[in-house]
Amino acid sequence: MSVNTDTTGDRRRIRQVHSFFTRHLLEITRNRTALFWSFGFPTLFYLMTITVFIDLDQVPSAVEPAVMGIVAIGYGVFGAVIVCLNAFGQQLADDIEQRRYSAFRALPLSPSADFIGRSCASILMAAIAFCFVLVVSVLTGASYSLSSLSALPIVVGAFLLSSLIWIVLALFIAVIATNGQYVNIISLSIALISYFGTGFNGTAPSSFAGDLSLLNYLPNSLATRVLSYHMVEIDPEPADGAPWEAAGMVPPEMPVGPDYLGLLALYAVVFLTAGLLAMRYSMYKRGAWE
Template sequence: MHNSWLLLGWVIAFPAIMYLFFVAQGTDGPATADAIISIGIGVMGALFVCLYLFGDQLAGDLEDRRYAAYRSMPLSPAADLAGRMAAGLVLATAAFAATILAGVATGAEYSLRGPESIPIVVVAGLLTCVFWMVVAIPIVLAADNESVAEWVSSLVAVAAFILTGFNGALPAQSPIEGELLNYLPNALPTRLLVYHLVPTENWTELGAAPPAMPTGLEFVALLAGYAIVALVAGTVLLNRYAYDRGWWP
């Protein structure tokens, strides 16, 4: 139990520590630039929770054969998935919030673009976490080993962060060019959060553009589409491989 709490604390605190380490190197940029960096790292922390911790709990239940008992219970795979996701959302929110608090403590400048920014930020974060927790399910099932699943899920989170330039927060550091960063399921929510939480219009000067920032509700709708498809896929996978009940509840 003691080691579990230490691991949980480390996973939640890691992105904030990473941001503080980055700032300690000296960014020599405006406070809004630090805010952009903190959001990119904070989203990485949330994705790490969604992939690593969510996947670790599922892998542990499979490896310890708990689903043999679950199959005899009147438990819906959708309800099982919802319960796991609720816990994952709390932890992912904690990891992201800790990083933003670290940004505030070091002088990073944040500001809501308007009243509409609150629901957009909340919904974008929720939908993103839902999508990435489902991504952990096929990783766990394919690995069929808790340690391997932990390693692969961690690699996915880190690779997505690096290849998209701080999850799309700093496109110049990504090998991906053009509008694609506004459509990837890790970069799109990051860029939405940056647009609604960082008080500036000089995106090019701060390294956040090009491409142009995603500003329309169609981008939120795209995230919703990703999440809905993921929820259906996650329920199907649990029903078939964890509960052994066929391809649909």
């Protein structure tokens, strides 16, 4: 009997995840402002960067396609961050502001299903925004090549882990601000500051004012540099790392090895735990873990 009850509960939770996923995805696609900031803004900035801000004549021809790819990855991550911060946070704040959670608390809804459903929708849109910039960059001459077959799960993992961090941050912004307009302003400000303040997400270390080694530890720049290393091939690559230096990515050293992905995973686990607790105790006012 308990097995049947557990199975029924699991099925109900899965249906709730799907419902929150579908609802949040529809809300994102209907929000033209969010779509512009997530897709149009990063793409326009990429095009401006390669045509105005970067003198490609000063870039060695052998690494020019890779440099353009690295720039695009930086802007793609920027777009993904906007989706996770702005789209997730704004919709959650709207639900808070319109007192929908008063109704949600009265229903047998799972807080974790709420969080997972919204998060999956945001991650999907973030991935689309990221890929959109990359597709545009290919049309401008950028090139990409996975460093190895094993690089695929690393790329996917780094992107997912990074997205989770920003989603949880958006949750806390929404809980504190409780107003969609405020969340919009705060989230866009954080996205812009994190991008430009870390040397274009770690793709231009020379423009970073702090200790360069921090670029391999800050969540947004670390994820971007991991993605760049595994998605862009600079050939030939001697042991001294000269091609990456020619691309402007070192110093600091490129984040190679499982330790860096493990650090992203640690960040994500801490943030995810905090997010689930916040959703349960702050949003649903529940006192016991499911």
